[in-house]
Amino acid sequence: MPVTVVGSGNWGSVAAKLIASNALKLPSFHDEVRMWVFEEVLPNGEKLTDAINKTNENVKYLPGIKLGSNVVADPDLENAVKEANMLVFVTPHQFMDGICKKLSGKITGDVEAISLVKGMEVKKDGPRMISSLISKQLGVNCCVLMGANIANEIALEKFSEATVGYRESREIADTWVQLFSTPYFMVTAVHDVEGVELCGTLKNVVAIAAGFVDGLEMGNNTKAAIMRIGLREMRALSKLLFPSVKDSTFFESCVGGRNRRVAEAFAQSGGKRSFDELEAEMLQGQKLQGVSTAREVYEVLNYCGWLEMFPLFATVHQICIGRLKPEAIVHYREQKVFNFLFPVVFRSPAIPIYGDFSPSHLGLTVAMTKRAAEEAPPSPDSSGIGSKILGYYRDQIQSLARRMHLTSQLRDKNSLIDGEVEEDIQLLMKSDPSLMKDIASKYTNDVVARLDNMREQLEKLLDNVATTCRTMSRGEKRDLQKSIKELPGENLKRVIEIIKDHYVASGKEFSDEVIVNMEEEDSIMVSRLHFCVGAVKNARKLAS
Numbered sequence: 198m199p200v201t202v203v204g205s206g207n208w209g210s211v212a213a214k215l216i217a218s219n220a221l222k223l224p225s226f227h228d229e230v231r232m233w234v235f236e237e238v239l240p241n242g243e244k245l246t247d248a249i250n251k252t253n254e255n256v257k258y259l260p261g262i263k264l265g266s267n268v269v270a271d272p273d274l275e276n277a278v279k280e281a282n283m284l285v286f287v288t289p290h291q292f293m294d295g296i297c298k299k300l301s302g303k304i305t306g307d308v309e310a311i312s313l314v315k316g317m318e319v320k321k322d323g324p325r326m327i328s329s330l331i332s333k334q335l336g337v338n339c340c341v342l343m344g345a346n347i348a349n350e351i352a353l354e355k356f357s358e359a360t361v362g363y364r365e366s367r368e369i370a371d372t373w374v375q376l377f378s379t380p381y382f383m384v385t386a387v388h389d390v391e392g393v394e395l396c397g398t399l400k401n402v403v404a405i406a407a408g409f410v411d412g413l414e415m416g417n418n419t420k421a422a423i424m425r426i427g428l429r430e431m432r433a434l435s436k437l438l439f440p441s442v443k444d445s446t447f448f449e450s451c452v453g454g455r456n457r458r459v460a461e462a463f464a465q466s467g468g469k470r471s472f473d474e475l476e477a478e479m480l481q482g483q484k485l486q487g488v489s490t491a492r493e494v495y496e497v498l499n500y501c502g503w504l505e506m507f508p509l510f511a512t513v514h515q516i517c518i519g520r521l522k523p524e525a526i527v528h529y530r531e532q533k534v535f536n537f538l539f540p541v542v543f544r545s546p547a548i549p550i551y552g553d554f555s556p557s558h559l560g561l562t563v564a565m566t567k568r569a570a571e572e573a574p575p576s577p578d579s580s581g582i583g584s585k586i587l588g589y590y591r592d593q594i595q596s597l598a599r600r601m602h603l604t605s606q607l608r609d610k611n612s613l614i615d616g617e618v619e620e621d622i623q624l625l626m627k628s629d630p631s632l633m634k635d636i637a638s639k640y641t642n643d644v645v646a647r648l649d650n651m652r653e654q655l656e657k658l659l660d661n662v663a664t665t666c667r668t669m670s671r672g673e674k675r676d677l678q679k680s681i682k683e684l685p686g687e688n689l690k691r692v693i694e695i696i697k698d699h700y701v702a703s704g705k706e707f708s709d710e711v712i713v714n715m716e717e718e719d720s721i722m723v724s725r726l727h728f729c730v731g732a733v734k735n736a737r738k739l740a741s
C-alpha cells in the first residue's frame with residue numbers, strides 16, 4: 198500500500214520519518230513515502246522541497262534529523278496523493294479546509310485516511326472535527342492519531358505513546374498502529390474517534406492556560422490545579438458534544454510544547470505582545486493551534502449557551518484576545534459561580550415579582566465596599582467545607598443545565614445530537630404522541646422539582662456562607678448602598694426579595710415602604726446583598 202503524508206511541518210516531518218522506517222520493514226507498505234510540502238523559498242533562495250530531497254532533512258521545520266532516504270518531498274498536492282491509498286493528514290488545522298477543497302473529487306478507489314491534526318472547525322450548525330471534515334469532503338473513512346507527542350522529542354527517539362481512534366474497522370486501525378509503531382513510539386487503538394480527537398484538540402487550550410501560569414510564575418500547585426480543571430472541562434465538553442466519548446481516553450500532558458511556551462511569553466509581556474507577533478518570532482513558521490482552538494471552542498460555547506459551564510476555556514480565549522489580563526487565569530472560578538448562580542436565581546419563576554420599586558424607598562443609609570463586587574467578604578473556610586458544598590451544588594446545577602440543553606436540542610433541527618437519536622424521537626412522536634407527552638411532562642416536572650430543591654439548598658448555603666463573613670466596615674456598606682442604587686430595575690426586585698425574606702425569617706414587619714438602615718441590619722442580610730450586587734456586576738461585565 199502506498200502512503201502519502203499531507204503536511205511537512207514539525208510533526209508532519211516526524212510522522213514521515215516514523216512511517217518511512219516502517220514502510221521499509223513491513224511488506225504490506227510501499228517503500229517510497231511521499232510527503233506533500235507547502236512550497237516555500239528558503240532565505241538562501243532554494244526551494245524547501247528541493248532542499249528536503251537533496252539533504253533528506255526538513256531544514257526549516259525539523260533541522261538536523263534524517264527523514265529516511267525513502268521519503269520523497271512533493272510540492273504538488275494532487276500529484277502527491279494520486280497513487281496513495283493511505284493518506285496521513287498533518288498540517289495546522291486552519292489549512293485543512295483549503296486542502297480538502299483542493300482534493301475534493303480527486304480521491305478515488307480504496308483509500309483510508311488518518312488525521313494527526315489537532316483542532317476543529319466551527320460552522321453555523323456546530324463544531325466539526327477535522328476527521329469528519331476529511332471524511333465528508335473526500336468521501337473516505339478517517340481515523341485519528343493523537344497523544345502527548347512533542348515532535349522534536351519523538352524525532353530524537355525519546356519514548357512516547359499515542360492513540361489511534363477509529364470509528365469503523367478495527368482492522369484498519371491496526372494497520373495504522375503498525376505503520377506508526379516503533380520501539381520508541383508505542384501506539385494503541387481505541388474505538389472512540391471523537392474522544393481521541395477532542396483530547397488532542399482541547400489539550401492545546403489547557404496548554405495555553407498552563408503557559409499563562411508559568412509566565413506569571415504562579416508555581417507548580419497552581420499549574421497542577423489549572424491542568425486538572427482543564428482536564429475536567431475537556432472531558433465535560435467532549436461528552437456534551439459527543440456523548441459516545443469514553444472516559445478512558447482522557448490522558449494528556451501540557452508541560453512542554455509550543456502552545457505552553459508562547460503563552461508563557463505572552464503572560465511575561467503582561468499581555469502587551471500579541472500571540473501573532475510572538476508566534477512569528479518564537480516559532481519561525483511553525484503554527485500554534487491553541488489560540489485559534491480557544492476561539493473556536495469559545496464560539497461553540499457561546500453558540501450553545503454553555504459559556505458559564507466552561508469558565509476556564511472561556512477565560513483562556515478572553516485572555517488571548519486581550520479582554521482579560523493573564524492574571525485572570527486563576528480568577529475564572531468567581532466568574533463561574535456568580536455568572537451561573539445568580540441568573541438562575543433571578544429567572545426562577547418561584548420568585549415573586551414586586552410592584553414599583555425605587556431604591557430610595559429603602560432609605561439605605563449604610564453601604565458596602567465597591568471592591569466587594571470583585572472580592573467577596575472573606576470567609577474563614579473558603580477552601581473548606583463551605584466551598585466544597587457550593588461546588589457540589591454548582592456541579593449539580595451545571596449537570597442539570599447540560600441535560601436540559603441536550604433535551605432541548607432533541608427538538609432542534611440543527612441538533613448537535615446524533616441523527617439516529619433524532620430520528621428515533623421523531624418516530625416515537627408520530628407513532629405514540631401521548632407516550633412522548635407523558636415522558637416529556639414527567640421529565641420536565643422532575644427537572645423543575647430538582648431545580649427548586651437546589652435553589653432552596655443554595656439559599657441555605659448562602660446564608661451559611663454569609664454567617665461566616667466578617668462584618669463590613671461603614672465605608673464598605675456605603676459603597677454597597679451606592680451600588681444598589683445603580684442596579685437596573687429587574688435586579689432590584691431580587692434585592693427586595695432578599696430583604697423581605699430576611700425580615701420575614703426574623704419576624705420583622707415588611708411593607709413596600711420599609712426603610713432599611715444598613716448599619717443596623719444583621720451581617721447575613723448585608724452579605725447576601727453584597728453577593729447579589731457582585732453577581733449582577735459580573736454578569737453585566739461578561740455580557741458587555
Ligand SMILES: NC(=O)c1ccc[n+]([C@@H]2O[C@H](COP(=O)([O-])OP(=O)(O)OC[C@H]3O[C@@H](n4cnc5c(N)ncnc54)[C@H](O)[C@@H]3O)[C@@H](O)[C@H]2O)c1
Pocket residue numbers: 204205206207208209210234235236237258287288289290292313314315316346347348349482483484485486
Ligand atoms: N509539532 C508538534 O509537536 C505536534 C505534535 C502533535 C500534533 N501536532 C499537530 O500537528 C499539526 C501540524 O503541525 P506541525 O507541527 O506539523 O506544523 P508546524 O506548525 O511545525 O508547521 C506549519 C506548517 O504549515 C505549513 N503551511 C504554512 N502555510 C500554509 C498554507 N497556506 N497551507 C498549507 N500549509 C501551510 C508550513 O509549510 C508548515 O509545514 C497541528 O495540528 C499540530 O497541533 C503537532
Ligand SMILES: O=P(O)(O)OC[C@H](O)CO
Pocket residue numbers: 315344345346347348401404453454455456457485486
Ligand atoms: O507544541 P504544541 O504546543 O503545538 O503541542 C504539540 C503536541 O500537540 C503535543 O502533544
